[in-house]
Amino acid sequence: MTYLDHAATTPMVPEALAAMTAELGRVGNPSSLHGSGRAARRVVEESRETIAAALGCRPGEVVFTGGGTDADNVALKGLYWARHREDPARRRILISAVEHHAVLDPAAWLAQQQGAVLEVLPVDSLGRLRPETLRAAIEADPASVALISVMWANNEVGTVQPIAELAAVAREFEIPLHSDAVQAIGALPVDFAASGVSAMSLTGHKLGGPLGIGALVLARGTVPVPLLHGGGQERDVHSGTLDTPSIAGFAAAVEAAVRNLDAHAATLHALRSELVAGVLAAVPDARYNGDPDDRLPGIAHFSFAGCEGDSLLMLLDARGIECSTGSACSAGVARPSHVLIAMGHDEASARSSLRFSLGHSSTESDVAQLLEALPPVVERARRAGEIAAARHNRS
Amino acid sequence: MRVLAAMSGGVDSAVAAARAVEAGHELTGVHLALAEAPDSLKGKGCCTPEDARDARRVADVLDIPFYVWDLAEQFRVDVIDNFVAEYAAGRTPNPCLRCNESIKFAAVLDRAIGLGFDAVCTGHYARLVDGPSGRELHRAVDPDKDQSYVLGVLDADQVAHALFPLGGSVKTEVRAEAAARGLTVAAKPDSHDICFIPDGDTAGFLQARLGERPGSFVDTSGAVLGAHSGAYGFTVGQRRGLRIGTPAPDGRPRYVLDVSVVDNRVTVGPAEALEVAGLTADRPRWCGPAPAGTFECRVQVRAHGEAVPAAVTAIPEGLQVAFSEPVRGVAPGQAAVLYDGTRVLGSATIAATV
Structure with a gap:
């Protein structure tokens, strides 16, 4: 099996597995006042400090959530409600056109159900939101902007956004900017304080930690209205008994990911260069998508003209090579990617795409396996496309 | 054989796939997503997210790969738009037949063959029999479930690449077998209505589109x-x-x-x-060699009708059918499916009555 889908989820690193399993056998609710509770609380707080140190934020700014989607929803809905409550004129939400559904959908929901005005800002052909585009959108009516959300790096094509420049624009107008950094942590240097963003989402399982745990980093003074009401465990922004084992594993993974960042990124970069060169040599008309330079080191995304991405995925899967066509909805129906459409692809081109994503367990042999399997698979998928097109034209 | 099983999430396609696996074929399951806004179907009909989940669970139990193919746009153009256009033209279409003709045994089969599969397996009730001049399509043994009429549009090549494992069984056996195999869909109700009109209100559906x-x-x-x-x-x-x-x-x-x-x-x-002596039909499709001249056979003019004796003449534009006895309720747009005993000879679309 050749796993080339680390952007979907990546195996846990040994440090995280050890930290998590050590806690799984212990009892103690971090909110309890007795000894067991205090011991659990200590693990949680030390984990928070570890994460804060790794990300350049204060421990008090780390709010644990049930993952990236949870964090994004708290940021989008919670900050919209808080900002709108302060000033009802604030109705506009500005997001990039390449956001993950975890940002796109809550923003659309706020527009449909809560009277927000959603403005989806266009990106260039590499998938970047230009700071001047953001500035122009704000300047149309600065007082009406409730919040801005722009991802740190794109999960499909890997393009990195000029996040510090975008945050500087937002700060000029004193508007909070949230960034979904789920793909960035552990792949790029991320310094929360230096970046100037007001809120940032991350999740454990994309960086070698456990599933089901994540965090929303909230700068001081950025206080969302909670989505979940209950014990108020996390600064009253998020409720629910804290998951000590997952938090311990998450912190160990973040620490390891950031500590190993340079070496890891260099390894991934080298592997990806090999993969990209190999794919372009094997399939000369493949189109390599995204920013060629300023991108996540582990993601390689291609369009294969004349092929259905679904067909390619299925044929590769049958040969033990696992990759992705992008993001799938719950029914598993692959819609043409909004990210590629926003980058100027037509629907057919968007449907012809595959993402290969590398991670800490990837090897040269994985790349070699892919390069061996790919040419006949592309040829076969292309022929299937031609047969279907021929019948369509006949009828 | 490498077989692509179309899995709707219902009990028939589940048992069909299970039997194909048991027969030693190498199976891959696909669920066809045919509704462009599946949420609007509110859990009824076919190809809702719930049906996709059910199909996926069956594939899990059978331990076969499973994918969802999005054919919604093609289905809308070839089946739904055609359905509305046919009614608008005063004809009465059969959308299941159109779906078999242009989706399941065209778009899906073509793609399957292109991807290296040898056949497409479905839960239709019909039998395939190897005859002297190739693969023949026959009625199912269960007269209540027989779906050979809606498969009458398939040509010889399509029939040669089809697999219908349920043709020799009755529905009650299929349900019992699903339960015995531990398939979660064993008790799922049959789908009856037109899948894209889950509330059954065809008149309302047409009025919303045609005014x-x-x-x-x-x-x-x-x-x-x-x-x-x-x-x-x-x-x-x-x-x-x-x-x-x-x-x-x-x-x-x-x-x-x-x-x-x-x-x-x-x-x-x-x-x-209502009684008519005969009909003319166009768009003939033959399940084997195209007959010439005039020949005797039985003709079925609607999905749940009897096949009646007739003399059929092949003409350049299609077919002329002269019934032995007058027949009632012949609606232009429906298929006239020709049978020799249980065997499907071919079909054509009814153009006019005479």
Whole structure:
């Protein structure tokens, strides 16, 4: 099996597995006042400090959530409600056109159900939101902007956004900017304080930690209205008994990911260069998508003209090579990617795409396996496309 | 063989796939997503997210790869738009037949063959028999479930690449087998209605797309009997839901005899006026070698009708059918499927009655 889908989820690193399993056998609710509770609380707080140190934020700014989607929803809905409550004129939400559904959908929901005005800002052909585009959108009516959300790096094509420049624009107008950094942590240097963003989402399982745990980093003074009401465990922004084992594993993974960042990124970069060169040599008309330079080191995304991405995925899967066509909805129906459409692809081109994503367990042999399997698979998928097109034209 | 199993999430396609696996074929399951806005179906009909999940669970149990293929756009163009256009033209289409012809055994089969599969397996009730001149399509043994009529549009090449593992079974056996195999869909109710009209309100569906086109009911002499909101909504042979207002002078039920969308008139009359001696049909499709000249066979003119004896003549534009005895309720747009005993010879689309 050749796993080339680390952007979907990546195996846990040994440090995280050890930290998590050590806690799984212990009892103690971090909110309890007795000894067991205090011991659990200590693990949680030390984990928070570890994460804060790794990300350049204060421990008090780390709010644990049930993952990236949870964090994004708290940021989008919670900050919209808080900002709108302060000033009802604030109705506009500005997001990039390449956001993950975890940002796109809550923003659309706020527009449909809560009277927000959603403005989806266009990106260039590499998938970047230009700071001047953001500035122009704000300047149309600065007082009406409730919040801005722009991802740190794109999960499909890997393009990195000029996040510090975008945050500087937002700060000029004193508007909070949230960034979904789920793909960035552990792949790029991320310094929360230096970046100037007001809120940032991350999740454990994309960086070698456990599933089901994540965090929303909230700068001081950025206080969302909670989505979940209950014990108020996390600064009253998020409720629910804290998951000590997952938090311990998450912190160990973040620490390891950031500590190993340079070496890891260099390894991934080298592997990806090999993969990209190999794919372009094997399939000369493949189109390599995204920013060629300023991108996540582990993601390689291609369009294969004349092929259905679904067909390619299925044929590769049958040969033990696992990759992705992008993001799938719950029914598993692959819609043409909004990210590629926003980058100027037509629907057919968007449907012809595959993402290969590398991670800490990837090897040269994985790349070699892919390069061996790919040419006949592309040829076969292309022929299937031609047969279907021929019948369509006949009828 | 490498077999692609179309898995709707229902019990039939689940058992069909299970039998194909057991027969030693190398299976891959696909669920066809045919609804462009599946949420609007509110859990009814076919190809909802719930059906996709059910199909996926069956694939899990069978331990076969499973994917969802999005054919919604093609389905809309080839089946739904065609359905509406046919009604608008005063004909009565059969969308299941159209789906088999242009989706399941065309778009899906083509893609499957292109991807290296040898056949497409479905849960249709029909039998495939190897005959002297190739693979033959026959009626299923369960007369209540027999779906050979809606497969009558398949040509010899399509039939050669089909697999129908349920043709020799009756439905109760299939359900029992699903339960015995531990398939979670064993007790799932059968789907009946047109899958893209889950509430069964075909008239409402058409009216939303074609609008109101008020017109008249007339009798065979041309006398106006009442008003309707669109001739396209009526089918030759229809008795229920006419709402003419004034009863027939003799008090007997009236039937739709003719639908004319050109002048928006629906002609009604007594049952015996429905009787026709024959029909002409176009778009012939043959399940084997195309016959020439005139030959005797049986012809079925609607999904749940009897096949009746007739003399069929192949003409350049299609077929001429002369029934041995007059037949009622022949609606243009429906398929005339030709049988020799249980064997399907071919089909054509009814153009007019004579």
